[in-house]
Amino acid sequence: MTSESGSGAHRVRPLLRVRQVREFTDAPVDPDALGAIADAARWSGSSRNTQPWRFVVIRASEILRRLADAGQPQTRALETARAAVAIAVIREQGSAVSHAFDEGRAAERMLIAASLLDLGAGIAWIRSEARPLVAELLGLPDDRFVRTIIAIGHPTEAAREPKSARGQARLPREETVFSERYGRN
Secondary structure: OOOOOOOOHHHHHHHHOOOEOOOEOOOOOOHHHHHHHHHHHHOOOOHHHOOOEEEEEEOOHHHHHHHHHHOOOOOHHHHOOOEEEEEEEEOOOOOHHHHHHHHHHHHHHHHHHHHHOOOEEEEEEOOHHHHHHHHHHHOOOOOEEEEEEEEEEOEOHHHHOOOOOOOOOOOOHHHHOOOOOOOOO
16 A cells, blocks of 8 residues: 555645635635536435435525524534535435435535635534524425535635644544555554
8 A cells, every 4th residue: 555645645635635614705706616616516426326416506695694693503614604505405215324425425526626716615514403494594395405505715814724733634544544454554
C-alpha cells in the first residue's frame, strides 16, 4: 500500500482539502455556480439508479434565516449562508437506509463541487422535530422530507483557517488504513 505522499496523492489533493464551512461573507453566490453544484448532486449515484432525491435551491435570505432558526445548533451554517440546497428525499417504507446513503453521496458531491468552485459549503442537519416547518417553508409534498441542507457561500477568512495544527487534522494512516486484515499495516 502506498503512503499519503505516493504518486497518486497529488491527484486527489483537491478532495483532501474539502471541508465543512459554516461562516460566510455577504458576497452573493453566482446562480451558475449554484446550478453546477445542483447538477453535481443530481449526477450522484444512487441505489439501482432510483434517484430518490430532489433538490431545492434556496436563495431568499428570509427563508435561509427561518431555516437557520428552525434547528439550532445543527443549522447554524444557514445563518450566514448566501444560498443553500435542500435534499428532499422520498418517504418509502423499507428504503430508509439506502435513501440515507444516497442522500449522503449527493451531499458530499455538493461539498466537493462548492470547493472546486472556490466556494464553501457545510451540512446543516434538520432534526425530526423541525422537519414539518422545513417542509412548509419549502413547499414539500407529503411524500418528501428534508434531513440535509447544504449551506453555500464565500467562506470568511476565519472559516478558511485550519481548525487543527498541521498534520493533526486526521488520525495517522497506520491507525486507520489496513492491509488485507484489520490491524495489519
